[in-house]
Amino acid sequence: MKYVDEFRNKNLVQALARSIRAITPARHLRFMEVCGTHTQNFFRFGLRSLLPESIELVAGPGCPVCVSPQKYIDVAIRIAGAADTMIVTFGDMMRVPGANSTLELVRSRGALVKVAYSPSDAVAAAKSHPGKRVIFLAVGFETTAPTIALALIQAKKEKLKNLFFFTSLKRIVPAMLHLANDRKSFIDGFLCPGHVSAIIGADDYKVIVAKYGIGCCVAGFEPVDMLQGLYALVKQAVLEKPKIDNQYSRIVRPAGNRKAREIINRVFTVTAAQWRGLGSIPDSGLKLKKEFIQFDAGTALGLDKARCAPPAASSLQCKCAQVLKGILRPPQCPIFGRKCSPENPIGPCMVSTEGACNAYYRYQGK
Amino acid sequence: MCLAIPMKIKKINGDFAEVETGGLVRTVNVQMVGGLKKGDYLIIHAGFAIEKVDPRRAKETLSLWHEIRR
Numbered sequence: 001m002k003y004v005d006e007f008r009n010k011n012l013v014q015a016l017a018r019s020i021r022a023i024t025p026a027r028h029l030r031f032m033e034v035c036g037t038h039t040q041n042f043f044r045f046g047l048r049s050l051l052p053e054s055i056e057l058v059a060g061p062g063c064p065v066c067v068s069p070q071k072y073i074d075v076a077i078r079i080a081g082a083a084d085t086m087i088v089t090f091g092d093m094m095r096v097p098g099a100n101s102t103l104e105l106v107r108s109r110g111a112l113v114k115v116a117y118s119p120s121d122a123v124a125a126a127k128s129h130p131g132k133r134v135i136f137l138a139v140g141f142e143t144t145a146p147t148i149a150l151a152l153i154q155a156k157k158e159k160l161k162n163l164f165f166f167t168s169l170k171r172i173v174p175a176m177l178h179l180a181n182d183r184k185s186f187i188d189g190f191l192c193p194g195h196v197s198a199i200i201g202a203d204d205y206k207v208i209v210a211k212y213g214i215g216c217c218v219a220g221f222e223p224v225d226m227l228q229g230l231y232a233l234v235k236q237a238v239l240e241k242p243k244i245d246n247q248y249s250r251i252v253r254p255a256g257n258r259k260a261r262e263i264i265n266r267v268f269t270v271t272a273a274q275w276r277g278l279g280s281i282p283d284s285g286l287k288l289k290k291e292f293i294q295f296d297a298g299t300a301l302g303l304d305k306a307r308c309a310p311p312a313a314s315s316l317q318c319k320c321a322q323v324l325k326g327i328l329r330p331p332q333c334p335i336f337g338r339k340c341s342p343e344n345p346i347g348p349c350m351v352s353t354e355g356a357c358n359a360y361y362r363y364q365g366k
Numbered sequence: 367m368c369l370a371i372p373m374k375i376k377k378i379n380g381d382f383a384e385v386e387t388g389g390l391v392r393t394v395n396v397q398m399v400g401g402l403k404k405g406d407y408l409i410i411h412a413g414f415a416i417e418k419v420d421p422r423r424a425k426e427t428l429s430l431w432h433e434i435r436r
Contacts, residue, residue, distance in 0.1 A: 001421065001424065001425075002372070002374075002387075002407070003372045003407055003419055003424055004371055004372070006424075006428055007428075012428075012431055015431065016431065037370070090412075117412065117413060118412045118413025119412060119413075120395065120413055121413075140412075143411050143416060144411065144412055146398055146414070146416075147395075147411065147412045147413065150395065150397060150398075150414065194370070195370075195409065195411060195416060198409065198416050198417040199416060220370065221370035222370065224428070224431070228431065247427065249420070249423040249426070249427065250419050250420045250421075250423040250424040250427060251409055251417050251419060251420070252417075257398060257399070257416065257417055259397075259398050259399070259400060260398045260416065263397075263398065
């Protein structure tokens, strides 16, 4: 077993789709795919067409690039142009539009911007460019946080003086609580992100069930995984017994990955964070602890206090904020597929391969 | 970012392991995951292993549905 083909088995997928149709009630059910990769994969594997019409899938806030606030992007673009500076970033960040530019554009004009696959690449870049001030754009959720924490521990061990982390790290559960509390984005169940859950554990969603009575199912990313996850959510809704189901138990333990959580806690502490579309949410972010503050680009380089230009007129029409809350479907945005496309994105949800608009556009979602 | 395809361990070397899927070989950091051995499957995120696959649980998940199908 390689854990791929078995979970893409056509007969099993069709049987699951039949099972879902058999138990789905006539009333409307609205489930949120919290993770952008779930949104992508429902389209990619053609699963949406197998579902009954009364099930509505809405994309959620689980795309790190999409939820990074406008100001974060603008500051990153501005600092990229500074002398003796190298920006190291995940690829998705390159084309996110700032007020007047993108990282890709400033790079084409000579700024030093390097795309990295791993936070370790930032440590390597700082070591091989001692004359440069290397700034890593540290965005992501709990899956990415421990990898960034390990890079920071490495940087401290090697006493690097030219490496800085511009952090915008997010915690998913406080954002889900925020959405659960918002009456406009009424949700019957959350399909919880598989790999964030691998770190935080399935039990972490208990508070959502307890406080708002909204059911949760942790699911993997293969077709069988996602349909099993939906089946569990439909069943919970029918029985009116919200709880936590863990479909992805081959990866996700009830208490998550203890080592990874210890690594996060060694380097970061919980803080309020700013989300695009959702505003400031208490306890939804991670900031560097005092012991690591010399690596914090926000304080050490004063980026937290940077001022930015107002957003461009075109971006004011972007409805990314409502899309991230599940209030609007991407095609309902007035500029979707017209002014805004993956080739010429106006908002981050169209840029990132985890963005809802990107998924709807590429797979012709209505 | 959530690359879902598990990669198989070929070799372990301290905090690092050589992993493989479909002919693609990568060296990844395995500091976050304990008790690993050759042949285990790992989920990789940004160059780091975040968890290993539990084969028994994988079988359970599949068998449950094979029964329902019958």
